Amino acid sequence: MRFQNLDLNLLVALDALLRERSISRAAKQLHLSQPAMSSALARLRTYFGDELLVAVGRKLELTSRAEVLKEAVRDVLMRVDTAIATPPAFDPSASDRKFQLIVSDYTVIALMPHVLALAARQSRSVRFDLIPLLDRPQRALESGDADLMVIPRTYALPDHPTELLFEEDFCCVVCNRSRFARSGELTLQQYGAAGHVAVQPPAMDKPTLDSWFKQRYLKAKRIEATTFSFAGAPYLVVGTDRIATMHVRLARLLRKSLPLTLFPLPTSMPMPRMQQMQQWHKHRSRDPGLIWLRGLMHEAVVRMDTEPDQNLPG
Structure with a gap:
C-alpha cells in the first residue's frame, strides 16, 4: 500500500532503523x-532526500531530518496498532500476550507478586516482562516499548493518562543491634546526626534527583552510603x-528476613505521602488487554494491603 508514493511498509523499517540506529539490529x-x-534504507533515503542515518566513527547517528x-x-504506527491491530476483546485464558511493565524494585517486591498471583488464576499463558527504571524510562512508554509504567505521580509524564494505585508513607529503618533500637526511640536530633543510607534512583535527571534528595534527606547531614536499589537500602x-x-510496605516485608527495627519518621519531619501511579500511552486507553491489566493492578493493591504484619511499631 502506498501513500503519497511512499510504500507504507517502509514506515515499519524506518521506525526500526531510527530506534536501533543499526541496520543489523533493525x-x-x-x-x-x-x-x-x-x-529499505536506500529507498527511504531516496524518498526523503536525506541520508537519515550517517556514520560517525563506528556508529550510525540520526540526521536532523531523522x-x-x-x-x-512512532506515533503513526502506534495509532495504527491501536486502531487496527489490537483485538476488540481480551480473553486472558486464551491469550499468550506479553505485557511489558516499567517498575522499580520496590514495586517488584511489594506489588508484583500479587499481580502475578491474580493473573495466574485467569491465565496460564499471559506473560509479564518487568523492565527496570533505568535511563529515562518514560521514553519506553512513549515509543510503545512498554505497556504500563508504575511510578510516583511527581515523575509521571504530563501528556499521558494516569491512575492512582495507592499511597505510601515512609519510615526509618535501623539494625536491631543499633543504639537506636536499643534505646527504643529516634528523635529528630538523632536522625540529623546519624549516618544515612540514601537511595539514588538511576532513572532521574539531575534536577529531579536534587528534588528527590531535598524531599527525603534534607535533615540527614551525613550520607554514608548510596544505592540504586530501594530493596538494597535496609541491607546496608x-x-x-x-x-x-x-x-x-517494603520495610515491613524486609523486616521478616532481616534484623531490622522500624521507627516512624521523627516528629517535625513531615514527608508527603508518595502517590504511586500507573501510566499508559494516550493512544492505548481503549486497548482491551491493557484495560484488563490496569484492573488487575487495582485488585493486586487490595490483595497487597490485606496481607498480615501491616502495623508499624512505635
Whole structure:
C-alpha cells in the first residue's frame, strides 16, 4: 500500500532503523535479512532526500531530518496498532500476550507478586516482562516499548493518562543491634546526626534527583552510603548505626528476613505521602488487554494491603 508514493511498509523499517540506529539490529528486530534492510534504507533515503542515518566513527547517528521523523513515525504506527491491530476483546485464558511493565524494585517486591498471583488464576499463558527504571524510562512508554509504567505521580509524564494505585508513607529503618533500637526511640536530633543510607534512583535527571534528595534527606547531614536499589537500602544498615528512610510496605516485608527495627519518621519531619501511579500511552486507553491489566493492578493493591504484619511499631 502506498501513500503519497511512499510504500507504507517502509514506515515499519524506518521506525526500526531510527530506534536501533543499526541496520543489523533493525533487520533482526523485523526478521529480515541485512541486505533487505539495507535496500529499505536506500529507498527511504531516496524518498526523503536525506541520508537519515550517517556514520560517525563506528556508529550510525540520526540526521536532523531523522530526529524529526523519529517521534512522528512512532506515533503513526502506534495509532495504527491501536486502531487496527489490537483485538476488540481480551480473553486472558486464551491469550499468550506479553505485557511489558516499567517498575522499580520496590514495586517488584511489594506489588508484583500479587499481580502475578491474580493473573495466574485467569491465565496460564499471559506473560509479564518487568523492565527496570533505568535511563529515562518514560521514553519506553512513549515509543510503545512498554505497556504500563508504575511510578510516583511527581515523575509521571504530563501528556499521558494516569491512575492512582495507592499511597505510601515512609519510615526509618535501623539494625536491631543499633543504639537506636536499643534505646527504643529516634528523635529528630538523632536522625540529623546519624549516618544515612540514601537511595539514588538511576532513572532521574539531575534536577529531579536534587528534588528527590531535598524531599527525603534534607535533615540527614551525613550520607554514608548510596544505592540504586530501594530493596538494597535496609541491607546496608545491618550491623551499623545507620538509618535508611524508606517505604513502609517494603520495610515491613524486609523486616521478616532481616534484623531490622522500624521507627516512624521523627516528629517535625513531615514527608508527603508518595502517590504511586500507573501510566499508559494516550493512544492505548481503549486497548482491551491493557484495560484488563490496569484492573488487575487495582485488585493486586487490595490483595497487597490485606496481607498480615501491616502495623508499624512505635
